Amino acid sequence: MGFDVEKVRAQYPALGDGRAWLDGAAGTQVPETVIEAISDAYRAGLSNVGGPYASSRRSSGIVAEARAAVADLVGAPDPACVAFGPSMTALTYRFAGVLAHGWNPGDEIVVTNLDHDANMRPWVQLAQRAGATVRTAEIDPATGDLPVESVVGLIGDRTKLVAVTAASNLLGVMPDLKPITDRAREVGALSYVDGVQHCPHAHVRVGELGADFYATSAYKWAGPHLAAVVAADPWSLENLHPDKLKPSPDTAPERFELGTNPFAAMVGAVAAVDHLAGLDTDATGSRADRLAVSRKAVIAHEEQLANRLFDGLAALAGVRRHGAPQSPTTPTAFFTVPGKAPAEVSAALSERGLNVSAGHSYAWELVHALGVGPEGGVRASLSHYSTAEEVDRLLTALDEISG
Template identity: 40%
Template sequence: MGFSVDAVRGRFPALNLADNGKRRIYLDNPAGTQVPQAVADAVARCLLTTNANLGGYFETTVAAGQVVDEAHQAMADFLGASTPEEIIIGANMTTLTYHMSRTLGRDFKPGDEIVLTRMDHEGNVSPWLQLAEDRGLVVRWVPFHQQSWQVEEQALAEALSDRTRLVALNYASNLTGSINNVKALTRLAKQAGALVYVDAVQFAPHGLVDVRDIGCDFLACSAYKFFGPHLGVLWGRRDVIDALTPYKCRCSSNGLPERFETGTPQIELLAGLSAAVGYFEALGEMAGEKGSRRAKITAAYKASIAYENPLAQKLIDGLSDIAGLTIQGITDPARLQHRVPTVSFTVAGISPESIVRQMNAENIFLWSGHNYAWEVVHQLGIPADDGVVRIGIAHYNTAGEIGETLESVHRTIAMLRQQR
């Protein structure tokens, strides 16, 4: 089972754009992916044909309601949820996490404990730190292991107690690329009686999420990281969210998930969200799957992982040849399944920004900096103002693009060293 990368790239108009005839190489994917034509078409179609607020009886408002319902069902299928009532859609993962942290905090008492990891993006750290400050909670930290690049079960176990109310976990790091065994970590946290909140923003573009299999209580992801529009999605276990009292307008719905979705939704973006899930279905069909939507999504991930991993290894191997360059993450080919194809590095004596500026000028799009992996760079002893060079592969990238990128990295580092 597989797909044609040329057929995939044909669905993404941005990949075929050029600046004065100069190609673009999109390796900024951890910060946001490009979208297929079907997503852009769905957004435009919604704005032009179903542009109305919700709750009325005329044709366009009814159609808008169907757009909203379909987006929730699509994401339920995408994440393996039991019901679309468990799907909460909002502006972005960080905003949703702030909202949910305040809602959960209603029931937390001074002296209660929350557990955070040094591997997480700030979107799954700052909301809980500020809640702890507001409510007098105790924060316990779990580092990641700098040989395995993962949060180890023993380290989490040592941070848990009978006062632990919530554990915030990272599925995959947006800087090191390493994937945590969130199912095993969740099991430990649940044995301690804690709620578990998983940030899957960086994992969802590259691996199948199954919330029921994980056993967590909440899981967040971002549609614009998996070929969709700028939206955040939060899954919450039905029995858990049904018992919560969110902050909301007095006269707004008390139903699920509406009570957690404040204000009028971005209906046109929800249309794009359904189309993004539809793209995964189409990718699964390209890989030969003819079953249910969930089956097609599963096949899409199997095919994309099989395609992305060799590209990631090609990138890692090519970077490893450069003297003074350190890859901040898993490099062992035998452990490739424990990382997503996001590869970050530092070079002794050369600032990441200077490398990225030069490569961006060559139309190779990638990032430098801490990338909001604030705790990660601090644990690694990397100056936050410098951070890393981050290269992120998606399944629409090609081996040729990785080759060109490696040539640029080698050339750029050599040039900068001569200038020192």
């Protein structure tokens, strides 16, 4: 195997502090190559696009390279499918505004209570303004799974859009998307898939998912704070016309990008995709080929760690893991320690050198469906640079705290 977690970790300066960074779902750390790429872009000089000088031409090239890199990462058919923005939430509001145009009373949208609020609230708010009906697919609260039939059964001839996550940011559950997106397409509805937590832990092929739109955030896969919505094909963007400034470009995907693009962050995103493609040193060929091999190696590594984490939590009498998914999952666990507030548990783990998240993590409907309420719980989320030793440190600390 060309994947060596210790060699991978050595590329991340932040990991040298001795702490266990088990909060990847809140944002991964950044390798040296990404840091240097961003710094070098600033050192070389950046100007806005459209000028006749080198720094302006350089920025135009950066944007093109960033589209191509994200297209490789998620298997988009064309870089012109990729539209950038500051965050998935901002981009989803942007797309909701244009996709909801023409919704009327009697129309329906389908959302799920497994989703991060960023893939629910924008659609719900736009539907309410249009007088359209919101239909919510619900998880099985015992397992945390989102049964396919609970979504498909809500999609009908009046459905205009289906919003569904590819991986829960709280439970890690990865629903079976293809039957959902197939049914949406069958009735003429669009599908908008939140891939923010999915992309870091999968070899993504947008076409195989059947998604009309797939959202991803670079800071969840070792890149800077930059997000993208990827359309299934360029035609999907060509036929959408969001509000924009009169003199700004009217071409797609440019018309979806408000103001000046963050060129240095885009350089960092390219470096992050190149880094991911090289995580397995045996990988060869094009960047897309190397990504396929490296993603497979990462998935195998994370599955081993996830099983170690899930089995270890199950063995701790004083810890309750919420959800026991039968579906595939990302290496993410959501749990509580009865009698202790989640923030208290997170603080106690921090004192022991462990970084984990506490709260609802913006999975607003989900924490209520699970019965834990807005106080939420504790989330441990592993990444490609996590180790078995770090998982064991977490389990030992939880045993002490809950005992």
